[in-house]
Amino acid sequence: MGQKLLMKGNEAIAEAAIRAGCLHYFGYPITPQTEIAHYMAKKLPKVGGVFLQAESEVAAINMVYGAGSTGTRVMTSSSSPGISLKQEGLSYLAGSEVPAVVVNIVRGGPGLGGIQPAQSDYFQATKGGGHGDYKQIVLAPSSVQELYELTVEAFNLADRYRIVVMVMGDGILGQMMEVVEFRDKEPIERPDAPWATTGHGCERSQNVITSIHLSPAVLEKMNLSRLEKYKQIEEKECRYELFNDEDAEFFIVAYGTVARIAKSVIETARQEGLNVGLIRPVTLWPFPRKAIDKVMGTAKAFLTVEMSAGQMLEDVMLSVCGRKPVYFHGRMGGMVPAKEDILQKLREMKEQLG
Amino acid sequence: MTHEIILAGFGGQGILSAGRLLAQAGMMDGKQVSWLPSYGPEMRGGTANSSVVISDKPVDSPVLSNASALIVMNKPSLDKFEAWVDKDGIVIIDSSIVDRDVKRKDIESFLIPATKIASDMGNTAYANIILLGKLIQERQIVTLENFEKALYVVLPPKKHHMIPEEMEALKIGMNYADK
Amino acid sequence: MAIIFQKPKALKDTSMHYCPGCTHGIAHRLVAEALDELEIEGRTIGIASVGCSYNSYDYFGCDMIQAPHGRAPAVATGVKRSKPDSIVFTYQGDGDLAAIGTGEIVHAAARGEKITVIFINNTIYGMTSGQMAPTTLLNQYSTTTPYGRIADLHGYPIKVCELLATLDGPAYIERASLADVKQIKNAKKAVKKAFQVQMAGLGFSMVELLSTCPTNWGLNPLESMNRVKDELVLHYPLGVFKGESLEV
Numbered sequence A: 001m002g003q004k005l006l007m008k009g010n011e012a013i014a015e016a017a018i019r020a021g022c023l024h025y026f027g028y029p030i031t032p033q034t035e036i037a038h039y040m041a042k043k044l045p046k047v048g049g050v051f052l053q054a055e056s057e058v059a060a061i062n063m064v065y066g067a068g069s070t071g072t073r074v075m076t077s078s079s080s081p082g083i084s085l086k087q088e089g090l091s092y093l094a095g096s097e098v099p100a101v102v103v104n105i106v107r108g109g110p111g112l113g114g115i116q117p118a119q120s121d122y123f124q125a126t127k128g129g130g131h132g133d134y135k136q137i138v139l140a141p142s143s144v145q146e147l148y149e150l151t152v153e154a155f156n157l158a159d160r161y162r163i164v165v166m167v168m169g170d171g172i173l174g175q176m177m178e179v180v181e182f183r184d185k186e187p188i189e190r191p192d193a194p195w196a197t198t199g200h201g202c203e204r205s206q207n208v209i210t211s212i213h214l215s216p217a218v219l220e221k222m223n224l225s226r227l228e229k230y231k232q233i234e235e236k237e238c239r240y241e242l243f244n245d246e247d248a249e250f251f252i253v254a255y256g257t258v259a260r261i262a263k264s265v266i267e268t269a270r271q272e273g274l275n276v277g278l279i280r281p282v283t284l285w286p287f288p289r290k291a292i293d294k295v296m297g298t299a300k301a302f303l304t305v306e307m308s309a310g311q312m313l314e315d316v317m318l319s320v321c322g323r324k325p326v327y328f329h330g331r332m333g334g335m336v337p338a339k340e341d342i343l344q345k346l347r348e349m350k351e352q353l354g
Numbered sequence B: 001m002t003h004e005i006i007l008a009g010f011g012g013q014g015i016l017s018a019g020r021l022l023a024q025a026g027m028m029d030g031k032q033v034s035w036l037p038s039y040g041p042e043m044r045g046g047t048a049n050s051s052v053v054i055s056d057k058p059v060d061s062p063v064l065s066n067a068s069a070l071i072v073m074n075k076p077s078l079d080k081f082e083a084w085v086d087k088d089g090i091v092i093i094d095s096s097i098v099d100r101d102v103k104r105k106d107i108e109s110f111l112i113p114a115t116k117i118a119s120d121m122g123n124t125a126y127a128n129i130i131l132l133g134k135l136i137q138e139r140q141i142v143t144l145e146n147f148e149k150a151l152y153v154v155l156p157p158k159k160h161h162m163i164p165e166e167m168e169a170l171k172i173g174m175n176y177a178d179k
Numbered sequence C: 001m002a003i004i005f006q007k008p009k010a011l012k013d014t015s016m017h018y019c020p021g022c023t024h025g026i027a028h029r030l031v032a033e034a035l036d037e038l039e040i041e042g043r044t045i046g047i048a049s050v051g052c053s054y055n056s057y058d059y060f061g062c063d064m065i066q067a068p069h070g071r072a073p074a075v076a077t078g079v080k081r082s083k084p085d086s087i088v089f090t091y092q093g094d095g096d097l098a099a100i101g102t103g104e105i106v107h108a109a110a111r112g113e114k115i116t117v118i119f120i121n122n123t124i125y126g127m128t129s130g131q132m133a134p135t136t137l138l139n140q141y142s143t144t145t146p147y148g149r150i151a152d153l154h155g156y157p158i159k160v161c162e163l164l165a166t167l168d169g170p171a172y173i174e175r176a177s178l179a180d181v182k183q184i185k186n187a188k189k190a191v192k193k194a195f196q197v198q199m200a201g202l203g204f205s206m207v208e209l210l211s212t213c214p215t216n217w218g219l220n221p222l223e224s225m226n227r228v229k230d231e232l233v234l235h236y237p238l239g240v241f242k243g244e245s246l247e248v
């Protein structure tokens, strides 16, 4: 490993993107992720890249669509209300299979909501916030180090599958500083992009990037071929972390910042005679169902903790599929679940289940 | 050993940068660290706080709901965070702004008129450093050597000429005899 | 036998789906001729928009991207900024460019993006069957102004060339007409010049082409051409609005 720096989450994302060879960034200001734009505006011109502040979120995602169409590594970032505006573009990117990386540093909603951390964009991110049958890979880092590593990985995944990869954090992850240890050389995979619209140079046939297919039969076929790709991703790209999973009875399922808080509960719980493990999904789509299966032997119950009204909860319930009870604790609007409240919930579960 | 430190006050008092300095110095001491600021409109004149964790083991959660140490630079912050301090924890208060001591008996407190001392030195911006000095003196959270190095990293180059004075302010805080 | 007339190389050898008397075909041809004459097809990337010409990539032979409604200038920006040596054009109708895409066109122009915009103004939404467009004239009937466009209710038509010419970003803006041979010849020059401006890196260029929509105007092709000549030009005067003295 190379250089170690104390860095803000947002800056680590920007630095990671540049290291991954993303020299094009299009964005629009919104709290709490503007440091990404600031960093890009400062750094990109120095490395021969392009930073452009777009006139709107809608324009920004379409600039991403244009640059991505030429096979260029490109990124935009925003926060919840801005990501809502980008949904049209995300659907087009999915429909025309143009790779891109989109960062969402989530804040409380709905509407303009607040600017404090939240996880209430889970449905939008994992179930397709735009129109049509489509998926995007959603990565959920839980430390600044992971923001860096997963952002680099996001570009590789986007190119490998010609898909949009969303890096989803929250206001805390974006704003906090932790130590990042940078690799000397990034593991960059860049497959050829014979599909890209770069000008045919009178040497090959025309490339067209489009998502419109007015024939129902053709459109269904396009969808089916994408489903095939999504299936492959589900098989190969599920990522998760298990903690204290050997013989735990109660499993907290949490991602991002909340997983960090959950982890800090486990030691205290043990002192009270509560044997608690943690399942931390790193990919939210594809959701790591395997992780749930894996602990089903010892697990008595699951507790999903989120900064939302219970969105990932539905995926947890689908994965548990009635085999064990699933409980939920959530805070909203920028409120962060407290250790003590999680502990209390675990105590109640133990009492109820005996 | 894990230090969980909350620094709180008004925006503009250097609350966020004081936290960053601790985290930066902690990292240079070879510790695991995290720094979490409050963000948003608070930064423009409202209340501001930052949470710093400095530990020998990986930091579980950067989000604190209790603290082993508290530095406060205004009264609302003391009112809010006093209850968060662990038993036998430490509270450092800027007594030129906050007009009371802690109410609890199971925690240790130090009252230092930091803003006044800093103003006598000619720059109220040193108040946060004076308070940090006392904390470092009492709890050995970071080494002096790396604190000084951290100043060079955290402060923009155009302020580097102030660093000797910052270190002086730190020492005034360290040696301040209270009560 | 000598060939005296053929399709430009930059147009594919397929028949077009446009209605009889529609000037889209002519506009396509002018663009393709410019690409041929300037020998730039190989490095050109076209941006199709939403409207009757959504599938212009079936006709143009260069690489093409189909953009969301109104967003073609933003997509073009992304392409041009990531491939500065390419030639990038958008092909947009009045609903696409001057209603849902107003933000994108104004800002691309203001930034002086080095792209070429071909703007088809036929004062109506074609593909969705004849609704009022931002360019619909006062008193003009449409399916959403069944009693005519009334200023009090629907506001006034937008003059895009005049609007964009107030900005510093654009290098070249001209309005031309496709109503008769003479005007088409002028339009051809304008389209070619717009691409030359881009090739010379001078800034944003746009040609507005006054066009027909016989289908939704309820006129036959000849009447449609006459409407452009007699009525449209009164409200949308032809000429160069920016960059008249530009040498390319």
Ligand code: SF4
Pocket (backbone or CB within 6 Å): C017, C018, C019, C021, C022, C023, C024, C052, C122, C126, C127, C212, C213, C214, C215, C216
């Ligand atoms: S509807 Fe109008 S614009 Fe569309 S193809 Fe027909 S005539 Fe042309």
